[in-house]
Amino acid sequence: xxxxxxxxxEVARYLDxxxxxxxxxxxxxxxxxxxxxxxxxxxxxxEMKEAMADVNAGNAAGPVRVRRVDGLISRPDxxxxxxxxxxxxLAEAQLRFxxxxxxxxxxxxxxxxxxxxxx
Amino acid sequence: MxxxxxxxxxxxxxxxxxxxxxxxxxxxxxxxxxxxASGGPYRRQEVxxxxxxxxxGFLDSMAAAGSAQAGAGAPAAFPPLTLPATGAAAAGVHIAxxxxxxxxxxxxxxxxxxxxxxxxxxxxxxxxxxAEMVDLMGATRAYGLNGSAVQAEKGMIGxxxxxxxx
Numbered sequence: 001x002x003x004x005x006x007x008x009x010e011v012a013r014y015l016d017x018x019x020x021x022x023x024x025x026x027x028x029x030x031x032x033x034x035x036x037x038x039x040x041x042x043x044x045x046x047e048m049k050e051a052m053a054d055v056n057a058g059n060a061a062g063p064v065r066v067r068r069v070d071g072l073i074s075r076p077d078x079x080x081x082x083x084x085x086x087x088x089x090l091a092e093a094q095l096r097f098x099x100x101x102x103x104x105x106x107x108x109x110x111x112x113x114x115x116x117x118x119x
Numbered sequence: 120m121x122x123x124x125x126x127x128x129x130x131x132x133x134x135x136x137x138x139x140x141x142x143x144x145x146x147x148x149x150x151x152x153x154x155x156a157s158g159g160p161y162r163r164q165e166v167x168x169x170x171x172x173x174x175x176g177f178l179d180s181m182a183a184a185g186s187a188q189a190g191a192g193a194p195a196a197f198p199p200l201t202l203p204a205t206g207a208a209a210a211g212v213h214i215a216x217x218x219x220x221x222x223x224x225x226x227x228x229x230x231x232x233x234x235x236x237x238x239x240x241x242x243x244x245x246x247x248x249x250a251e252m253v254d255l256m257g258a259t260r261a262y263g264l265n266g267s268a269v270q271a272e273k274g275m276i277g278x279x280x281x282x283x284x285x
Contacts, residue, residue: 019122019275022122022272023125023128025268027210027211028208029129029265030131030132030211030212031132031168031209031212032132032261032264033257040209083260087267090268093275097275101278104282
């Protein structure tokens with residue numbers, strides 16, 4: 001018998017990706033004054049699509065593809081981190097994470113209700 | 120994915136920015152210092168930030184431990200992994216070095232000063248208070264930015280703990 005449902009598996013991957021996004025943002029924020037540092041990011045939608053395919057195929061989660069962010073303006077010291085872009089990204093990652101947690105909680109509650117349905 | 124690693128990243132930045140603010144404060148405090156342990160007037164200091172390398176993955180740590188155990192000469196138990204160039208993000212930031220400003224000291228005519236040279240001129244550090252204040256503002260802002268990142272990460276960890284509560 002399985003307690004973990006398909007949805008909970010998917011939401012877990014979603015949480016992983018949200019955490020990965022927050023990590024990249026935190027790394028960019030930490031290096032806001034490092035000369036020559038280039039901002040990094042990930043394609044959330046593409047990663048999520050791949051994660052869904054992995055869940056379908058029953059594969060373990062693969063590594064997140066990290067890439068440089070294009071189209072940012074470099075400062076004279078070669079750093080191209082934009083404070084407002086990073087703040088926005090962190091807020092987004094945080095909201096995604098909280099959404100995932102709410103979904104996961106509800107899903108586990110559903111399983112719990114099924115367990116206690118005889119009462 | 121380790122959420123606490125996030126806080127370490129932001130924490131390293133807060134530490135580095137605080138160090139930067141300390142160096143700026145030392146520069147401003149010593150704007151008129153004409154005597155130092157190394158002789159001559161105080162010299163302006165500046166921090167150089169450098170990004171930390173990416174987090175060593177579990178397999179890399181295994182490879183390092185394996186080769187350390189095998190000893191010299193013997194082949195490593197696990198070959199080290201070569202990660203693709205776009206592999207991972209920086210794990211944080213650190214201060215690579217604190218450099219001294221090489222610009223010559225300012226000469227001011229003050230023959231009565233105990234550190235005056237034979238020509239009556241005293242060497243003072245070349246410190247511009249406005250430039251120091253701007254640097255301090257930058258450090259404060261970056262510290263605040265990373266502080267709010269820590270706040271956000273705390274929120275995420277807190278909400279993850281909510282899953283366990285029914």
